[in-house]
Amino acid sequence: MWQCQGVKPPAAPAGAVRQGSLRELNLALVLGRIAAARRPPSRAALAADTGLTRATVSAVVEDLVAGRLVTEAEPTPRAGAGRPARGLMLAGDGPAGLGLEINVDYLAACVVDLAGQVRHHTVHRADLRPVSPADALGRLAELAGRARVDANAQGLTLAGAALGVPGLVDDAGRVRLAPNLGWRDVPVPELLADHPPLTETVDGVPPLVVDNEANLAALGELHAGAAPGSFLHISGEVGIGAGIVLNGALFRGARGWSGEIGHIPVRPDGPPCRCGGRGCLELYAGQEAILSAAGLAGADLPADRASTRLTQLATAEHPAVLRALAEAGTAIGVTVASVVNLLDLDTVVLGGGYAPLTGWLRPPVLAEIERRVLTAAWSPVTVRPATLGATAAAVGAAGSVVRRIIARPGGWLARL
Amino acid sequence: MWQCQGVKPPAAPAGAVRQGSLRELNLALVLGRIAAARRPPSRAALAADTGLTRATVSAVVEDLVAGRLVTEAEPTPRAGAGRPARGLMLAGDGPAGLGLEINVDYLAACVVDLAGQVRHHTVHRADLRPVSPADALGRLAELAGRARVDANAQGLTLAGAALGVPGLVDDAGRVRLAPNLGWRDVPVPELLADHPPLTETVDGVPPLVVDNEANLAALGELHAGAAPGSFLHISGEVGIGAGIVLNGALFRGARGWSGEIGHIPVRPDGPPCRCGGRGCLELYAGQEAILSAAGLAGADLPADRASTRLTQLATAEHPAVLRALAEAGTAIGVTVASVVNLLDLDTVVLGGGYAPLTGWLRPPVLAEIERRVLTAAWSPVTVRPATLGATAAAVGAAGSVVRRIIARPGGWLARL
Structure with missing residues (x-):
């Protein structure tokens, strides 16, 4: 992962937020709670939750609202005396x-x-x-x-x-x-x-x-909140990549190059792969391998359309497509069984072009897990489609930017 | 991992250490620093290091020495005035x-x-x-x-x-x-x-x-300090298991059942394994598979002796043994390549019966990594024998008990 640190803006004027200051910490604390809350919390609830005084919370919220980071939810009419407390939520216009x-x-x-x-x-x-x-x-x-x-x-x-x-x-x-x-x-x-x-250049947020x-894509699924804290997310495109989320965080490996599941050998003596190895998963379950096995090679279908076309044909029970998906699912299952034997994960998310094909890929994947995972009898593995599907990587990318702003709002506020 | 919590000893007398108390925290803090120090630190150095006062450090050290957790190193004569400061180290008689x-x-x-x-x-x-x-x-x-x-x-x-x-x-x-x-x-x-x-029953330390x-075994290697913070430790016995250490901690998986590398399929259509799968690594690189490939099946050699015998024969360049080790190394290499593609680890430790055979197993393992790991050109992987070899699991087990006492010395001191 490369981070291009933006040119720092000129020194902030007096009264502005300096990073690492107490005010910056309070801003991040309150914004983080608002972001994590299931329902828009009131200022009073935030004070109780953070241990800050009501006055501090009010001042911090004022800054966050002025900086278009937080907005007040429409008040819900309530019974009883007094003005209804207004809930606070992340702004959609900042x-x-x-x-x-x-x-x-x-x-x-x-x-x-x-x-x-x-x-x-x-x-x-x-x-x-x-x-x-x-x-x-x-x-x-x-x-x-x-x-x-x-x-x-x-x-x-x-x-x-x-x-x-x-x-x-x-x-x-x-x-x-x-x-x-x-x-x-x-x-x-x-x-x-x-x-x-x-x-725009924002202090603390790399421009690219x-x-x-x-x-x-795995981060996108994690942020979407549908997956548990530890899971394997497989992106099936022309290539096959994976993101490994362990205990709520992406596991990147020694150099950030983890997740190259497409080059795990399914058949060590299989045909040569363009990576230099042999019998890699991509040769059996990559998009082109599936199209070719289904007799659709050369149909020149772009990624999204290939996946849509395969889904249509599978729905129509096209025999060659069903066979091709079963074979791909078996190869994915052999590889996933290796990963589960190694990492003892209980959730596998099929993403990218695999997401709409999950109905056909899941049975052979589960069959291989059942056959090959030593702990399968006591430790069931869930295989499910990605919530975000083919858009996960771009949405996850944009979401990672948003997460940085929420974690360190001071840079954005200093800019105003 | 099962922990049998021992029966709690009777309520500690007045003045004894209660877990969670400030005194307990200080005891653990000082003992932890002494355990982690490269050279026996003086009381003054501990005060500077922990931020505690000299008087507090002295009182804490007195308790630790009385409880046979810490001992004073022999003073080294030094030039200059004053009594030489005595270094403190973990006791070997408690x-x-x-x-x-x-x-x-x-x-x-x-x-x-x-x-x-x-x-x-x-x-x-x-x-x-x-x-x-x-x-x-x-x-x-x-x-x-x-x-x-x-x-x-x-x-x-x-x-x-x-x-x-x-x-x-x-x-x-x-x-x-x-x-x-x-x-x-x-x-x-x-x-x-x-x-x-x-x-003995010690509060805070499970009896078993x-x-x-x-x-x-992986924890033993981690404590022995020869391996980096992230590595794969493979224990090669009749069965083959692995311990995965990520960022200085054992990764156990969803249910504690990670590391079943022996049942990762090398050849998905290979012979049936007793686990119910087919073509598992154990069938190609388990101790019995190596002995059988070397024509030594039925020689009825127990684990340590089998490994010693194989080492002797390999040293004497016994052709069938060299061939058997090369084949086993290739199967291990195919599996390790999958793990490195997945986790981007840069160190693989060959332990158990594999440790003395590393000289013969390493070349084929490295060859498969070279062929099959997408990042091999930029991300070299070190393959080396375990420091503790075949004794690693028992030593790691005993070490894990010792680590618990160092992390929470109060239970031991309360017992006295």
């Missing part, structure tokens, strides 16, 4: 996150507001394998520009961006290898520097973070 | 941990003192597959009794025990499944209750913890 994705056969841009709502989402379908990295990033910058115009028109300010790529990203934001895109050592930040800035798309 | 292991072809008992020294170690070789669980545990209790007599003769007091078994243990200490022992639903704590208590032996 800062927002820009989420971007480059995949093998599409580009995506989306905007997520502080309240977690997706306010803009565009997918541009194109086979990016014959396109140079500079051109692909140029098209992405165009998509980002349009997202920014739309966000501004809705009264939102983009306060940072995150970009998901289907490959290995180093600390400098360079894509070391994206085998299915054919990218090797692509300096993404340099190439994007030729384009107008994608977002480059990350692996499977990691961002 | 409480100790009892570590036990049941494996397929041996039983082991060891005693580790507070300073981490192994003070007693016995291995009893026997094929335990034809023996009933009750009889095997009876023999183990005998071994534990002898360890206790030896520990007492050395002035040590056993303050808790941990037992490693090659299988899945539930929260009640029941062995749900140990495929290679042929155990299923064995209530270890009940069966051991017929024997005299293995250790039952855990997976591969987990305990």
Whole structure:
């Protein structure tokens, strides 16, 4: 994961929020509680919850409301005397996150507001394998520009961006290898520097973070709240990546390159893979392998459409498609059984192009878990589709920006 | 992992240490710093390090010395005026941990003192597959009794025990499944209750913890300090288990059943495994598979001897043994490549019977990593033998008891 630290704004004027100050800590504390609350809490409830005085909470809330981070919910009429207490919730008209994705056969841009709502989402379908990295990033910058115009028109300010790529990203934001895109050592930040800035500069929020798309998709699912604290999220596209969430946090590994499940060998002596190995999962369960096994190779279907088409044909009980999905599901199941034997996870989320196909992939996956996981008899594993499906990486990317603002609101407030 | 909480001792007399009290916290703080220090720290250094006053440190140290948890190092003569400051170190004559292991072809008992020294170690070789669980545990209790007599003769007091078994243990200490022992639903704590208590009762230290032996072996390596904060430790016996250490802590999984690497399929359509799966790693790289491939099946060599014999024959360049080790190394390498693709770990420790064979196993393991790990070009993986080798599980078990006393010394001190 690469983080480009923005140029720091000039020293804040007297009275402004300085990071690390007590005021900054109180702002983050109160905003965090409002973000985590199931129902909009009142100022009194926040005081009781945080241990701050009523006066401090009121002052902090005033700052948060003035900075368009928090808004008052419509009061619900209540019985009894006195003015009804007004609940506080995250604002939908302040800062927002820009989420971007480059995949093998599409580009995506989306905007997520502080309240977690997706306010803009565009997918541009194109086979990016014959396109140079500079051109692909140029098209992405165009998509980002349009997202920014739309966000501004809705009264939102983009306060940072995150970009998901289907490959290995180093600390400098360079894509070391994206085998299915054919990218090797692509300096993404340099190439994007030729384009107008994608977002406003906000202290404490990097203008652009480059990350692996499977990691961002797993974060998207985690933030969506439907998955438990530990799960394996598999993104099935042309390539297959995974995000591993352990105890509520993404596990990135020694260099941030965990989750390369697509290159776990299913058959060690199988056909050669473009990664240099043999018999990798991608050769049996990647999108092109499924299309080819179903006799649909060369149909030239882009990612979303391929998945839609497969779903239609499977629904119509097309025998070759059913067979292809059963074979892919078996290969996924063999690999998932390895992961469960190793990590003892109890939830597997099928994401990306797999999400709509879960009905057909789940039975063979569960059958392999049943056969091969030593603890299967006592430790049932749930296999379910991703809530966000194919949009998870871009939504997760935008959500990761929003999470940074909520964790450190001082930078945003100092900017005003 | 099962923890049998001991019967609480009678209420502590006035002035004794109560858990959770400020005094207990200070005792744990000071003892922890002494345990972690590279050189015996003086009282003054401890005061500077902990932020406690000199007087508080002196009082706390007095309690720790009186309780045989800490001792003064021999003063080193120094130039200059004044009495030389005496360094403080963990005592080697106070409480100790009892570590036990049941494996397929041996039983082991060891005693580790507070300073981490192994003070007693016995291995009893026997094929335990034809023996009933009750009889095997009876023999183990005998071994534990002898360890206790030896520990007492050395002035040590056993303050808790941990037992490693090659299988899945539930929260009640029941062995749900140990495929290679042929155990299923064995209530270890009940069966051991017929024997005299293995250790003294100490508040806060469970008299017996039952855990997976591969987990305990990984903890042993972690405590031995030779491995980095994240690594995969593979215990190669008749069965193959793994302990996964992430950021300095054992990763146990949803139910504590992580690390079942022996049942990761190497060839999904391979021969049936006793676990119910097919083509599991154990069938290619378990001790019996190696002996059989080397033409030594039926030689009836117990675990330690099998490993020694294989090492002798490999050193003498016995062709069938070299071939068998190369094949086993390739199977381990295919599996390790999956783990590294998934978790991005940079260190693999070969433990148990694999430790002395590392010279022959490492090249094929590294070759498979090189071929199959997507990030291999930028992210080198170190493969090295375990420091503790075949004794790791019992030593790790005893060490885990000692760690509990260091983390909460109040229970031990209250007992005196």
